[in-house]
Amino acid sequence: MSNPVGPTPAPEGGNIPVSDPSAVTGMGDAPAAPKKKSKVGRIILAIVGMLILIVVAGVAKFMLRPDPTKDTKAGDCLASETAKDVKVGEEGVADMKPVDCKSKDAAFVVLGRVDGVTDINNPACEKFVKEGEQYLAYASQSGDGYLLCLKQKS
Incomplete structure (x- = not known):
């Protein structure tokens, strides 16, 4: 026997079973209008x-x-507008930049550099100065950090 081709007859009662009732035209709720933002x-x-x-x-x-001071070493000179007013025993923030030691902007001479130290209260700079001599410690957090031991240029 061959399979008939054509529409499938409706089951008794005339209703066609549908697995998704909203798929049938005219059934289900209309989608809500999107809210305006x-x-x-x-x-x-x-x-x-x-x-x-x-x-x-x-x-x-x-x-x-x-x-700017990452490559600074002993004997180099630095300029800073903000550090000129820092007094002995005070802490402050200074933007240092290397300059030629003959420049009128040169305010500090680097006495020494201590890598791996970032605490300006660390006594590491004392080995670069004579006992009782004043110095300025400049710390940088760059890389592993370092401390520059400075004296005011005379």
């Missing part, structure tokens, strides 16, 4: 996004900033 919400989201970008850029700039 508030302009205030978009503005707040944009502001928050910009603040995040600014913070990330600032951190990246700070982290990627090259250390």
